[in-house]
Amino acid sequence: MKRQKRDRLERARTRGYQAGVSGRSKDNCPHQDFDAKGEWLGGWREAMEDKGAGLFLR
Template sequence: MKRQKRDRLERAHQRGYQAGITGRSKEMCPYQALTQRSHWLGGWRKAMEDRVAIA
């Protein structure tokens, strides 16, 4: 069960990263659950850092 839960959180992080790389706003987060939302936002923040590093 832990593996399945971790996979969901990893997927939320990856989706947040993809949203950030494409320039979407953090308000576009599709998750309502706190843990998934925080992982999505973590991915989004990482993407923002990477976008600045590339530019």
């Protein structure tokens, strides 16, 4: 049974979240595509909110 490939925008959001949790700057977004960049930044912002709420150690 084949595994389906995840949506590229979902991957961009996940990578942005991981970057935010690890403390990377939002300026390090690797995407040029408007939609993918928006998703990446959305994930990054979500990670920053979670860090601010104390879910991750700084």
